[in-house]
Amino acid sequence: MFGRRGERERREPVLGASGAFGDLRLSADDRPTVMARERAASRAKKSSSRSDSDGGSRGHGGSRGRGRTSGKRRRSPKRGGFGRLVYWTVVLGLWGVIGLAGLIFYEASQLPPIQNLAIPDRPPTVIIQGADGKAIATRGEMGGTNVPLRALPPYLPQAFVAIEDRRFYQHYGLDPLGLVRAVFVNLTSGRVREGGSTLTQQLAKNLFLTQERTLSRKVQELILSIWLETKYSKNELLELYMNRVYFGAGAYGVEAAAQRYFGKSARQVTLSEAAMLAGLVKSPSALAPTRNLEGAQARAEVVLAAMQDEGFITAQMRQTALARPATLAKSQGPDSFGYVADWVMEQLKSIVGQITEDLTVQTTIDPSLQGAADKALKDALAKNGKKLGVDQGALVVMDTEGGVRALVGGRSYEESQYNRAVTARRQPxxxxxxxxxxxxxxxxxxxxxxxxxxxxxxxxxxxxxxxxxxxxxxxxxxxxxxxxxxxxxxxxxxxxxxxxxxxxxxxxxxxxxxxxxxxxxxxxEVSVLEMAAAYAPFANGGVGVTPHVIAQVRDKSGKVLFSYAQESRGMVMAPPHVAMMNRMMQDVLRIGTARRADLPGWPAAGKTGTSQDYRDAWFMGYTGRFVAGVWLGNDDSSPTKKAGGSGLPVEIWSQVMKAAHKDMPVVALPGAGMDLPGGPGALPPGEVPEExxxxxxxxxxxxxxxxxxxxxxxxxxxxxxx
CATH class of the missing domain: 3.40.710.10 (DD-peptidase/beta-lactamase superfamily)
Known part of the structure; x- marks a missing residue:
């Protein structure tokens, strides 16, 4: 019925014009278009050419072979190098997105449920006061109170934005542009000069995470940053950041830092001081102005330049600030208050248990006497320490009821926090x-x-x-x-x-x-503190005492949580024996090894001490008002250059006790009367026996x-x- 493929003429069926279906022959409109016929002809020609190229010896079978070959699927052209690059880039990108999504999902599952997250309460602050009610130290992870952003001078928060996160008000917790810029700057400079973390990321780390540098912590930081951005306004985030960040020297929060370094509230800092504070957060320990003032000032100059670049300050304001760089305020008290504060914190836990709220602790410490004791020890070691081969010292002044009025645990708390008055044990x-x-x-x-x-x-x-x-x-x-x-x-x-x-x-x-x-x-071996406590019964008539420094503890509402009640240990020495010992130990100052003791008008007694090879030099002395103990030596117990108890310890004791007894009415030693040093039987000058x-x-x-x-x-x- 149908002609074979390749014939030029086509026969069409004719059913008759008068049939039921009428004339079924194709009309001109039913035939293929010219272009279609040309394409068909072209395909036929190519198929014929391929068949001919296979060899004409196939005979009649060749026609069938050509038909089969023309019906096969054509092979796709090979991709070029660029195409492969695009392909694998897309594939790897998709897998990277899938992997990142999986990592984020996993790290998010390790965090508490977002709906349960909340800004943790500010860690409690312990304010430590002297006997006069004035603050001498603060302790706790937070050294200052929260300060509202609106209460600060505008250039203070601007300084943090300029140096830490210039796009803070434009991003949503993650700043891709800032990250790229940081990478570029660090690569071109050959060292890490900028960080890519936003202020929000730093806040998230400070509030919820540890300081470890891992991919896991970084992903969690990013998740928490986005959460913070959705929950709090930019100003709220900035306020939180400034009140929580660490500024070095134990100061957490901008208020604590301003008080620590400048002796004023953060509300009152100058532009140069604001720039220094903002500059510290990059490396608070290394840049703390208490140990590296020049480094802190240099960093402040960088902050001022960034503030001008951002349009926060004018060139004139910058020049004025550079002309008057921030400096440390004069210390409000000796650094030896640190030894007192540490000792207070050790005892506080046993008194009130776990510290969960702000507390105020009033101590028995006399701030002016503490300053005199600190100065006496520092001056003596500065003047004679090297000559005598003595590097350290400790000192305790105690009233006759056991209240510690001054305590110095070393020559410098900044250099060493080891408390040689309380913790150290040395041969007396x-x-x-x-x-x-x-x-x-x-x-x-x-x-x-x-x-x-x-x-x-x-x-x-x-x-x-x-x-x-x-x-x-x-x-x-x-x-x-x-x-x-x-x-x-x-x-x-x-x-x-x-x-x-x-x-x-x-x-x-x-x-x-x-x-x-x-x-x-x-x-x-004994400590200076317990020796002072053991000498107190000689001074008070034979009553045993318990050394103490905490007088009262109050909460933030003023409620008294603890008040020291004299824990009488009763009589530990009979009055006749007290009198005998006091007469004998008065002679130590009158004619004996402590004749260099100088306390005009006051009956005093005591005993010097020097351990083997001059490793330790002591003087324990007392009046009817106070007991004071002085120790000098070296932390490694190495021998000194013949520093004995009758020398430098007696001189330090005399200087401190003069300050302690200033303007006080004279009292006698129990049972020993009013005999004064230098009385009958005293050796002539220059004949002081050595210890x-x-x-x-x-x-x-x-x-x-x-x-x-x-x-x-x-x-x-x-x-x-x-």
């Missing part, structure tokens, strides 16, 4: 001898009792006097005044080292003491050394008693 040397003599008085001896000052050997240990000379028979009051080692050791053996340890603990020494013969020479040190053999005798106090026959043999 001969300043421990009063506990030996008191134990002897309590067993019937008196200041006039005679004992032998002569060489003594205990299992190879031979304690010697400093002068290497011996006086023979001497009264105990003279032996204590001149700090004769052999007599002290004989007394300790006579009464028993165990009893000496009990006496020291009863009076207020808390440290562990070794009950051996060398205890008489102060070879067990003896432990010499001649091991510092501690063997544990099994004989204790004559337990054997009357041995006592008679050793001391010729009876």
């Amino acid at each position: 040397g001969s300043s421990f001898k009063p506990f030996v003599y008191l134990t002897a008085m309590e067993r019937g001896l008196t200041p006039e009792t005679v004992r032998e000052d002569a060489p003594i050997s205990i299992k190879g240990w031979r304690p010697e006097n400093f002068s290497k000379e011996y006086r023979g028979a001497v009264e105990l009051k003279t032996a204590l005044a001149l700090s004769l080692n052999t007599v002290a050791v004989r007394l300790a053996l006579e009464v028993g080292p165990d009893e000496v340890v009990k006496t020291a603990h009863r009076l207020g020494v808390n440290s562990k003491l070794e009950p051996n013969a060398s205890i008489a020479l102060g070879t067990s 003896p040190v432990v010499t001649g053999g091991p510092q501690r005798p063997p544990a099994n050394a004989p204790r004559p106090g337990l054997d009357n026959w041995l006592l008679d043999k050793l001391f010729g008693r009876g």
Whole structure:
């Protein structure tokens, strides 16, 4: 019916004109267009050409082969290099988007539910006051109160925007342009000069995250930044940021920083001060003006330039600020207040438990006396420390009820926060001898009792006097005044080292003491604070005291949470023995090793101490008003250049006690009357005996050394008693 493909003529069926369907022959309109016929002809021609090229030897089968070949699908042309690049770029981009979405989803799942997120409360602040009610220090993660943005001079928040996030008011938590700019600047400069984090991202990190530098933390930071941007206005975010960011030197928040560095409120800072504050947040520890004022000023210049570039200030304002750079305000008190504040915080937790709100702690510290003590120690070490090989010192002044009026834990709190007055334990040397003599008085001896000052050997240990000379028979009051080692050791053996340890603990020494013969020479380690507490009963008539510094604790509403009530330890020493000890220790200042003590008009007593190889130099002295202890030495316990207790410690003590007793009515020492230093029997000038040190053999005798106090026959043999 149909002709074969390739024939030129086409036969069409004719059903007859008169059929039921009429004439079914194709009309001209039903035939292919000219272009269609041309395309068909062209395809046929190409198909014929391909068939011919396959070889004409196929005969009649070639026609069938050509038909099959023309019906096959044509092969797609190969992609070029650019096409492949576009293709794989799209593929990798899609996988990157999928991976990033997965990472964001995962990190978001690690955060608390967004609906439960809230700005954490500002950490509590503890304001520490002196006895006069004036603030001497603050502690806590937040050093200042929140300041509303509207209360600040406009150039202060502008300084933060200019240097930290110029597009702060244009972005939504993430600033792609700022990030690109930071990358470009860092690459071209060869070092990290700019960060890509927005203020919102920094706030998110400060409020909710740690400071670790990881991809996980960065993604969470971004998520939280977007949340913050949707929940708070730009001004609210900026206010939060400025009140939470760290400014160095323990100051959190712009108010604390302004008070710390400039001694004023953030509401009152100048343009140059504002620029310095804004510049600190980049590297608060390194740029803190308390340690790097020049670096902080240089950074402030960069901030001022950025502020001018952003149009926040004029060129004239910038030049005026550069001409008057910010400087530190004069300190409102000695840096040794830091030692007091740290000690207060250690005790506060045991008093009020977990600190969850702002507190005010009033202490027993006298700020003016604290300043005098700090100055006395610093001046003495600056003048004589190098010459004597002494690098550190500590000092405690205590009233006769145990209230600490001044405490200096080292020569510089900025350099070292280790509290040598409270925490350090050092050998007290001969300043421990009063506990030996008191134990002897309590067993019937008196200041006039005679004992032998002569060489003594205990299992190879031979304690010697400093002068290497011996006086023979001497009264105990003279032996204590001149700090004769052999007599002290004989007394300790006579009464028993165990009893000496009990006496020291009863009076207020808390440290562990070794009950051996060398205890008489102060070879067990103690702190300055507990020595001052143990000397207080001599000054107050025999009443045991508990050293304390916290007088009262109040919450932010003024409610009293704690008030110190005198925890009386009762009588730890009988009045007759108090009188004996005070008369003997007065002689230490009148004719003995502490004759350099200078406290005009006041009856005073005390005892010097020097440990082996001059490693520690002490003076513990007191009046009817105050007890003060001074220690000098080196943190590594290295020997000094013969710095003894009768020298620099006595001078420091005298300077501090003069300040403590200024304008106070004179009171007598309990049981000792009004005898003053320099009275009858005093040595002429230039003949002050030196403080003896432990010499001649091991510092501690063997544990099994004989204790004559337990054997009357041995006592008679050793001391010729009876």
